[in-house]
Amino acid sequence: MVSDPRRYAIGFVGLGLIGGSLALALKKAGFASSVIAWDSDPSVLERAAHLGVIDAAAHSVSALMQSVEIAVLACPTQACEPLILDMLNDSGSAICVTDVASVKGELYRAVVDAAPKSAAIYVPGHPIAGSERSGVAAADAALFERHRVILTPDSNTDPLALGLVQKLWAAAGATVQCMDVLEHDQLLAATSHLPHVLAYALVDALAQSPIREDIFRFAAGGFRDFTRIASSDPVMWRDIALANRDALLAAMDDFCTRLEALRSSIAARDGAALESTFRSAKTVRDEFARDLALRDSGSS
Amino acid sequence: MVSDPRRYAIGFVGLGLIGGSLALALKKAGFASSVIAWDSDPSVLERAAHLGVIDAAAHSVSALMQSVEIAVLACPTQACEPLILDMLNDSGSAICVTDVASVKGELYRAVVDAAPKSAAIYVPGHPIAGSERSGVAAADAALFERHRVILTPDSNTDPLALGLVQKLWAAAGATVQCMDVLEHDQLLAATSHLPHVLAYALVDALAQSPIREDIFRFAAGGFRDFTRIASSDPVMWRDIALANRDALLAAMDDFCTRLEALRSSIAARDGAALESTFRSAKTVRDEFARDLALRDSGSS
CATH class of the missing domain: 1.10.3660.10 (6-phosphogluconate dehydrogenase C-terminal like domain)
Structure with a gap:
């Protein structure tokens, strides 16, 4: 991949472990020219600024959308739907909007129904990474390295928006793959x-x-x-x-x-059937564990 | 506990990870005066002798029973029943017979039915320990340290036999608890x-x-x-x-x-019921994990 010399103004709506870690990774990679954030809890933004995770706090989602090129929704599942609609219905200067929610279909349908005009710049995303820890204080610039990120664009997704989100995750060290939202x-x-x-x-x-x-x-x-x-x-x-x-x-x-x-x-007491199921499950699981070990060691 | 200066001639019927580890632990603790073993696979006995896990190989279960005071059955579950009956019906010089099978009720009932005369010297046992590894080559004298061993004697069990098996596991570093076989x-x-x-x-x-x-x-x-x-x-x-x-x-x-x-x-879509179940399960599981951590650190 040819490296992109452009830096982007990035905004986070909701800032916990995932948003904070992505912010740190994008700063470290030189992908972010600036990072601003809004969170429903103002003390989170104070802490994040103090920790150097963000450069500035926005006083509203709308204000944030006026000053970013890429907007990332990184809030708990339940809060996603109203926030993504706010972000898309008043998308300001944003070229693309993405999210990190671990369920994609419901949110995607809400966007298509309630924000059809801006749906093209929405690139649904899900990083397959996490930690027992939570909160912005646990943010870790290396959280996504060698992890996978699934994006679920459809035929209406703006290629520029998709390309930007792919570059963003690559900058954070992740491997990106696109997939149908239902799958x-x-x-x-x-x-x-x-x-x-x-x-x-x-x-x-x-x-x-x-x-x-x-x-x-x-x-x-x-x-x-x-x-x-x-x-x-x-x-x-x-x-x-x-x-x-x-x-x-x-x-x-x-x-x-x-x-x-x-x-x-x-x-x-059908021992043969039992052994057959256990044996084939073991074969599948052993193969998976081998593949995962190769993946973790960076060979795949 | 007052330490017992007596050493015992111990025999193993079946010698894999568990039997081999117990043999090493009992030698190390000075509880075993000698360790002999029989296994359906003679090459296992050769390897065990070579590794210093056993002092001698017996050519049959019956021969083994003639020269031991404590006999331990440590074979795969399926082979247990005929072997324990052989051991008890021709118990030779053994003062007690125990086993390490992870299911106890079926074996116990078979003993009561088919070897009622010697049932009193049979002390069913189950060490709660294991490893991904198997076979005598993986034997580890420390395998049972700080682990629990459950014994399931009943009112007919000979107190001398029970006491010996308790001492045996204590010598191997385990914590012993008695329990009803069905429980x-x-x-x-x-x-x-x-x-x-x-x-x-x-x-x-x-x-x-x-x-x-x-x-x-x-x-x-x-x-x-x-x-x-x-x-x-x-x-x-x-x-x-x-x-x-x-x-x-x-x-x-x-x-x-x-x-x-x-x-x-x-x-x-009953979120309240779902959250309630998840929350109480989390509480129980967190408490268990805390207790286990205390146990592992030796505080409990």
Whole structure:
């Protein structure tokens, strides 16, 4: 890729771990000429300015949109819809608007319905990265390095806007891939939202057990790893589950079909069927773990 | 605890990671005067002797039982039943017989039915420890340090036999707790066997997806951790699932009830119910993780 000598005025609407980390990465890469931000909590902006994450605070979304070329929405899932509509219906000087929400279909449909004139400059985005930590104080310029970012443009997306968002993420060290918006939501339902629901359901089920005390007294490291995601933020996951409702319900149903098949094999003492399913799952999972290790080591 | 100056002749029937590690730990602690072993695979015994894990190989289970005071069955789940009956029906010089199988009820009932005369010297045991590695070459004298061991004696168990097995595990650095055999199996179904089945079912479901390739291409570290146990040995887990069939089916049904409740909340867009379940699961899981961290640091 030929390096782009242009620097851009970048604005963040909502500034937590993801927005703050992206701001730091874009400053470090020399992609940002300036970074300004608006957040519903003014103390976040004070802290961010103090930490050098942003250059200035905007007093409103509208004011921010008047002075940026690229606007990034990086707020919690539930707050996304009204804010993206504000950003697009009064897009000011922005050449493109993007976001980092982990569910894309619902937001995309809201934009097409309620801000059709500016929908072309909206490039839906989702960085596949995160941390147990949250808040702008945890911002890390390296958070996206070697991570993947999915963009879900459609045939109406302005190529200039798309190109800019691709460059932005590349500058932050991420690998960018475009995908259909529905496939994105199915993918995330399968690999992230469903596992979270399963972990919450498992801990919930065990917490109801008459031998609950001994269960948690004797559970060991494997159980801790398997249930780690049940320690995730309940509000964030409530919002994600509802925003990706249809794809998540479909993924839950597919899962239950396979679980029911395993149940039948166990009930019928069908060792051959059980071993066959376990073996093919192990093969798939081993292959995935190998690929991921290669990816993490930078070979792929 | 007053230290016991006595050393014991110890025999292992089946010698893999668990048996080998226990043998090394008991030698190191000065609890074993000698360690002999029998295994269905003679090359395992050669390797173990070469590695200094055992002092001698027995040519049969019966020969082993003639020369030991404590006999430990440490073979795969499926092979346990005939071997424990051989050990008890011809118990030779053994004062006690114990095992390390991760399911206890089925084996216990087989012993009571088929070796009632020697059942009193059988002390069912289960060390809550393991490793991704397997085989005697991976044996580690420290494997059980600070880990828990559950024993499931009943009112007929010989107190001398029980006391010896307690001392044996204490010598290996483990914390020993006695428990009812049915509660043990419920406990393990909940904290270990059910999570394994869920991980296998999840990978199996995703492997059937039309977007399977992208699913595994984009899945990240959280998914890797959640599915790690789906890379476990399929034969071992087939045997465990069948041996602990009743408790596992009950645990699966409890889990499905809670999952179905979450499904209904998502389908009905009932954010309050969803958040409430996620929040209470997070509270329970956070508390468990804190307790486990204290335990691991040796404070509890």
